[in-house]
Amino acid sequence: MLQELDTTPKPGLVDRSDQGAHADMDYACFRRSIEAVVPYFAATGALAAGKSPDEVLWRKVRKIGCEAETAMFSATGGVNTHKGQIFVLMLLVAAASSEGASGIPGLQKGIRIMTRGMVYKELGNGLHNKNELSHGERLFLSHGITGVRGEAEAGFPVIFECGLPVYTAMLGSGYSVNDASLQALLAIMCSAEDSTVVHRGGLEALRFVQSSSLAAVALGGVRTEAGRNYLYAMNREFILRGLSPGGCADLLAGTIFVHEAEKELRIHGRA
Template identity: 40%
Template sequence: MNTQAFAVPNVSIDNNPRVRSFQERIAALAERCLRLEIETWPKPGLVSHVDTGSHTDMDADMFRRSASVLRPYFAEMVDAGMHDESMSVLRKIGLRAERAMLHATGGVNTHRGAIFGIGLLCAAAGFREAGHADSQTPLGVHVSRRWGREIVAGPRLPDSHGEMAGSRYGAGGARQEAAQGFHCVYQIGLPALRAVARLAPGNAEAARVQACFALIAVLEDTNLLHRGGLDGLRFAQQAAREFLNHGGVGHEEWLCRAEAIHNAFVERRLSPGGAADLLAMSLFVNELDVGVLP
C-alpha cells in the first residue's frame, strides 16, 4: 500500500458543539457514512432510499434505524482503540452492537459487515489519536499491524452466509480484507471516489455510485457467492466492469445504464452487500485519511 498517498490532513470531523469527545465525533462520522451509503442510488441489487433492491425483508428506514443504534458502539470501539485493547475486547463490543442492531431491525441483518469493518477502523482511529502509532499512517495499516493476526486467528461464525460462501468457494471475505489492511478500500474505493472530481464534478451521489461499481468489479463478494454462486459473482463483476469501461458516471447516459444494471441484479436476486460495506468504509477513511467526504 502506498501510504504516502494518504497522509492525514488536519480536518474538522464534526463542528457540532453537542458532540464533544473524540470518540463521539468519530462515531458520528461512522453513522453518517452508513447513512450516505443508503442514500446512494442506483447501487446494483442493494437497498437504497429509492427502492429495496433484491431484498424483501428490509428497507431504507430499517437501515437508518440500524445506523443510529450502532453509533454508541462505534464510540466504544474508538475508546477501546485509544486504550490499545485486544481484538477479543473489540469483538465483545461488536457482538453487543450486533444484538442492538437485531433488536432495532426485528432480527434482520442490516449492518453485520459494517459493524466489523467500520468498527475496526473506529478502533484504529482511537489507536492513532492516542499516539500509539504514527499519526500519518492510514487507518487500514494500523488495523493490519495491531489486530491482523488476531483477526485471522479469531473464532468463526459457521452459520454466517459469508463464512459458508467463503468455505465453499475459497473466498477470503471480510476477515481477510481487514487483516490485510482493507486493500479494496484504499486501492479501489478511495481512488474511485476521487476520480469523480474529474468525471462528474460536484455530484456527490455519483461519486458514491462510481465507487460502488468499482468495488463490485473486483471484490470476491461472499454475499454474491451466497446468493448466486460463482455464476452470480462473475455476472456481477462483468456488469460492473462494463459500466466502468464505458466511462462510468462520466458517460452522459450513466444513470440509465446504472439503473439497467441494478434491475438486472434484482431480476437475479443478487445483492453485493460486501461492496456496500466497503463503500461506507471508503467514505469513512476518505474523511479521516484524506479529508474529503463526497
C-alpha cells in the same frame, strides 16, 4: 453509514429509490438500524484512543461490535442490515483512534496488526469438525473465499486501492457526493470478493456482478449518460436475479469513513 444508504441508484441494494433485491428490509429499516448502532462507534473510538492497535484491543472492540449487532437486530426485528458494515467500521474506527494512526499507512498497519491470522483462526482452523457452519465458513471450505475477513487481514486493499482513489478523484473533479460514492462503489464491485453475492448466487453470480461493474465503468459510470442508463439497467437485472452486493456496500461505507478520517488526521497533525 447514512451516506452509503443514501447513495442512489445502487444495483441490487437498498437506497432512496427502492429495496433492491430485498423483501425483508427497506430504507426506513436501515435508518432505524443506523440510529441504533451509532453510539457503539463512539464507544469504540473512546476505547481505542491512545492504545496500541493490537489483537488485545481488537478483542475488546469486537465485544462492542457484538453489542452493536444486538442493538441492530432489536431495532430491525431480527433483520441483518449492517452486520458486515459494523465489522468494517469498527476496525477502521479503532485503527484511526489508536496510537500510531498516521494517515493511510498508519491506518492499514493498525488494521493488519489487529486482524493478524484472522482467516486461519476463524475460517481455516478445524472447521471440518464443526456441526454447524456459518455462511462465511461454508464459502471458505467450498470455494476458498475469505470474504471480509480476508480483506481485513490484508488491510482492506479494495478500500485503499480501488474505492478511495476513485472517490477522492471524483470529489476533486467537482462531482457530487452521491456520484462520487456510486463511482467508488462500481470500482469496488469490479474487484471485491463479495461473499454475500456468492451465498445468494454462487461463483457465477460473483462473476456476473464483477463483469457488469466493469462494463459500467467502461461506459463511464456516472460520468456519462450511457453509464448512468447502464446503472439503472444493472439495478433492474440484479433485483430480477436476487443479487445484493452487500459486502461491497460495506466497503463503500469504509471508503467514505477513511476519506473523512484522513482529513481529520491531517487537521490534527497525524497525517
